[in-house]
Amino acid sequence: MNDISLTTTSEDGFDTQSVIGDFALAIDPMEETGPNPVAVLVADYASCFLPAVRVGAQKAGYDDLGRMEINASATLDDEDDVEAIEFTLKVEADVEDPNELVALGEEICHVHAALREDLHADITVEADAF
Structure with missing residues (x-):
């Protein structure tokens, strides 16, 4: 069993949305929708x-x-x-x-x-x- 699990998705482009438990984190290498x-x-x-x-x-x-x-x-x-x-x-x-x-x-x-x-x-x- 894993101690940490999360899901990271990208609908299109380069930005991602990671869901960790009840929290969402936007990360974007282009720094348009979140930090890189x-x-x-x-x-x-x-x-x-x-x-x-x-x-x-x-x-x-x-x-x-x-x-x-x-x-x-x-x-x-x-x-x-x-x-x-x-x-x-x-x-x-x-x-x-x-x-x-x-x-x-x-x-x-x-x-x-x-x-x-x-x-x-x-x-x-x-x-x-x-």
């Missing part, structure tokens, strides 16, 4: 990494980190393949060791684990950011 697939990949990565940091920090005994935000970017090569991903993780709390937050996120984030190692995000943490 690579942008969605980067957003998925950031959307997994941020809560992974929060869960890992709680398990490690951190107090509330407050508001958190990731500014993400990706560099594409000449073929429009992802060459690099960068995150700036902004954390409201003042943290003593920002690198520990990165390690905690990397340990828990399932998207991070699924990507080939040379695509793991280069992460900068800005503590006391808000």
Whole structure:
């Protein structure tokens, strides 16, 4: 049995509609009806990494980190393949060791684990950011 199942359809053209449970997601490589697939990949990565940091920090005994935000970017090569991903993780709390937050996120984030190692995000943490 599969742990994740979804249906992706394209009526015509290049845009697609993915149905995941009760949710629909429009993805379009031409960026006319939704974000392109690579942008969605980067957003998925950031959307997994941020809560992974929060869960890992709680398990490690951190107090509330407050508001958190990731500014993400990706560099594409000449073929429009992802060459690099960068995150700036902004954390409201003042943290003593920002690198520990990165390690905690990397340990828990399932998207991070699924990507080939040379695509793991280069992460900068800005503590006391808000």
